Every structure is written in structure tokens, then in C-alpha cells.
Amino acid sequence: MFHWLEKNPFFFAVGVFVVIAFAGLIEILPNFAEASRPVVGLKPYTVLELAGKNIYKKDHCIACHSQLIRPFKAETDRYGQYSLSGEYAYDRPFLWGSKRTGPDLHRVGNYRTTDWHENHMWDPKSVVPQSIMPAYKHYFTNIADIETAYAEAVTVKKVFRTPYGDEFKPTKEAWEAHKPSVLAEAKAIVDDMKNKDVKEAVANGQIPEIVALIAYLNRLK
Amino acid sequence: MNALMIKALAFAAVLIIATLVVVKQMNIDLSDPINMITMLGAVAIAVLTFGVAAKYVNQMKTDKAEGELTEENWDGIGEYKNELPSGWAYSFLGTLIWAMWYWTAGYPLNAFSQIGMWNEEVKAYNAKFEEAHKNADNTTLQQMGESVFLVQCAPCHGETGDGLSGKAQDFGTRMSKEQILYTIENGADQLGYELGAMPPMMAQGEDAKAIAEYIAGGMKGEQPAAFAACASCHGADGQGNSGMSPNLVAYDEAVVSHTLQHGKKGQIGKMPSFKTMLTPVQEKALAVYIQSLSNKE
Secondary structure: OHHHHHHOHHHHHHHHHHHHHHHHHHHHHHHHHHHOOOOOOOOOOOHHHHHHHHHHHHOOHHHOOOOOOOOOHHHHHHHOOOOOHHHHOOOOOOOOOOOOOOOOOOOHHHHOOHHHHHHHHHOHHHOOOOOOOOOOHHHHOOEOOHHHHHHHHHHHHHHHOOOOOOOOOOOHHHHHHHHHHHHHHHHHHHOOOOOHHHHHHHHOOOOEHHHHHHHHHHHOO | OOHHHHHHHHHHHHHHHHHHHHHHHOOOOOOOHHHHHHHHHHHHHHHHHHHHHHHHHHHHHHOOOOOOEOOOOEOOEOOEOOOOOHHHHHHHHHHHHHHHHHHHHHHHHHOOOHHHHHHHHHHHHHHHHHHHOOOOOHHHHHHHHHHHHHHHHHHHHOOOOOHHHHOOOOOOOOOOHHHHHHHHHHOEOOOOOOOOOEOOOOOOHHHHHHHHHHHHOOOOOOOOHHHHHHHHHHOOOOOHHHHOOOOOOOOOHHHHHHHHHHOEEOOOOEEOOOOOOOOHHHHHHHHHHHHHHHOOO
């Protein structure tokens, strides 16, 4: 057979490819499958958190903030436990980032609070004097797009089987039925906030971007 | 040994000497295994390059073609039927054995793990850290506390610990009147002290106000009679019965470490728990530093 292969370079090349590809697959696939499984207890993002995540993407927070704590002592001392790949199982896309002009945010929910984010987004220098982060005052007036976030939840449920409940359906009735729980979640966050306009907007059934973004940041832990 | 081999060895020797000269001139430390391996590698490359080249040039000059040809023939170029060189055969058997080991034990049990490296590094560092600061003096602790404070606490409490005009606890004083009234009204059960929960409404109206003013004033002057309700747990001096309940006068080690461990939600807002973020020595250092902030005045 080897003499035959030596005379047939095309099939020789095919054979080489098959052997190397097979070896590669059995090395890579098991680890890959293991690592991409969600970690125990991981829940998909709520609709409000997804809306916040979309704001994070829209304003490109990833340009200055990473969401990936590497297993180095200097990083775990400052940011907490190193990140695991299974923690990003429901991140579509993940927002690891590669630039740290600002600090890492992967566990920011562990050590910052709603009222801190409120102060910080309104005027970063009021809490961190040397901060070069711009103020995001428009978050307090812009209204978050929670309909799109709901549509995203329904989509990833169907396409990637992200474990959202049975009540997530692509119908207007399902959204109307789900909306009060989003508002209740927003209400719980607003209770810790001071801004009167934001409180009023949520009382009127509208969710300013700041509330959705804080829901998302508090979820990062 | 023929002239060709001698020439080759001479070339190799020149390269080896050049390597040694470089090692000598640059004061390279050969007790470092990386340097040693690099140097031996350079020597091996010199010997192998000239040795192998000399061997094959020699063979081309002297070898005569003989033996049985294989059946393949490429445009008149044939190939002898040769035995597999024994070195190759043994290496092949060796790789088979190595593959069995690698599949069953090598990869599963001995693979490099960055997390494993982190675990070892942190464990070793923490042991060293605890050992080095077992009996640290106050100055060391205060300096350590300041650097921890600037990284972990300053974003909320401000770089000077003043609480950024009411956005967080002001470490210049222990508690404000409003905070004490809030705690009396709502009770407290978040810090996990041994004496347990403080029930709401232990004192009311004017009594509560008198207590709040007395504690906020640093417990100086005449003690209001209503303070008896507080004294049963916090002690007559308000210092928390040696760590059984919160100290009302100073940021002692117990208050700082209980707050860091459990976090709390009070009159100002919520402070998250810093459990697992700090070592016991660092907590102690923070307590020393925070005390130094309130003692400034």
C-alpha cells in the first residue's frame, strides 16, 4: 500500500491530511466541548440585563474595558477570581476586550453598587478624581430598547437553545405578559438610585438606559 | 580519519571557541540552566553541522552503488531495498510507548495548567506573606492599609476616606447622628456579630435623639439614661464587649473585618462584601489605616 501511495501523490496528500486532521480533532474537541459548557448555576441574562448589554455594545465600552480576569496573582488580587470560559456561555458575543484603558469589569457587580454607578456615570470625576472616563449623562434621559432585548432573548432561545422559560415566545401577547417583570426588576434598581427623573420615568413604565446598564453591570460577578 | 573530517572538526572547533569567547566576554552566568542549555545547543549545532556535512561529502566520494533495487523506477532513477536503520526502528517503538503513556497518564495527569500554576503561586505567596507580616508593626500595617485602601476602597470612600460628600461612609468620624437614628429605627443584622441581630426601635423619640447625639459626639459628656438599652450589648463604654457586637466609638479590627466580610446596607447605601478579596493581614492593615484616618483631628 505504501508503494502504491508513493506512486499516487494526490492520495498520499489526502492520507496525510486525514491523519493530521484526526489527531488535531481528538486533541482539541474534548477540551473545547468541556470548556464551553455553562458553569454550574449560570443563568441567561434577563431582558433588562440584555438591554444593558446592548448599551454596553452600542457605546463600545469594550474599547476601554475588558471582561476577562486572567489567572495572574496581580489580576486576581485586584479584580477577584479569574474568569472561566463557561461563564461566557450565554454571551453572544462575548465582550472580553483586549484593551484596559479603564479597569476590567468582569466582576464589577461584586464590588460596586447601583448608587456608585449612578454617581459615576453622571460624573466619573466626582468619585474617581483622576478618571479620564467621559460622563454619560444622556443615559439618564435616553430610554432603553427593551423590546429589542426581548426579541434577542427569544431569538437566542430558538437558535442556540439558551434556557429561557416557556413564556418566551415571539408574539406580542407573550411580550406584554413579560413586560411587568422587566419593569419590576427596573423598579428594584431604581429604589437604590437618587435621580428624580429616572425614578419618574420608571414609575411611568419607561426604563432609562442607565437602569438597564446598571442591571447589566450588577449582574457581572 | 581523513582530511575532510579533520577540516570539518577544525571548523567546528573554531565555532566552539567563538562561542566560548562570547560567553566569557559577556559574563554570561552558566549556573543559570537556560544559559547552559543555550550554550550546549550552540556547541551541538556546530559539531553536527560540520560533522554531518563531512560524513555525506565523504560518502559521495567513496561509496559504490550495490544491492537489490526496488520495483519502482522514476525516469531511470531507482531505489535500493535497504533495511530500516535500527535507530529509526527503535525511535519508532519508543514513540509508540511514549504515546501510550501520554494518552493514559501524561496528558490527563501532567498537562500544564495555568490555573494550577496560579494556585501554586498564590498559595506560596500567601504563605510567605502571612509569615513575613505575622508580627508586623503599626507603621508597616498602616502603609499596607493605605495601598489596599487606594485600590479597593477609594473608588467609593474617596482617596482621603471622607466618603465623597455623603456618597459613602466618612472615616473621619465613626457615625453621624442620621446614621445612628436610622439604625435605631430599622435595627441591624448584617455584620454577623456573635450577639446577633439588633431589633428595631430599641429607643424612640427624644430618647433615640439623645442617644444619637451622645454617640455621634464620641460618647463624651453625660451619658443619657436611655443608653442603658444600648449598653447591654455594646457595653457601657460603647466599645462592643470586646468584639461581641459593633464598637460604636472607633473603627476597631472587628468592625472593619465584619463589614468587609459581610457588606452592609445602611442609611447611606449599600456596601458590597469583600469576602475572599483580602487576606486577614490585609484586613488588619485596613483597620489600622482607617483608625489613623479618624484620629487625624
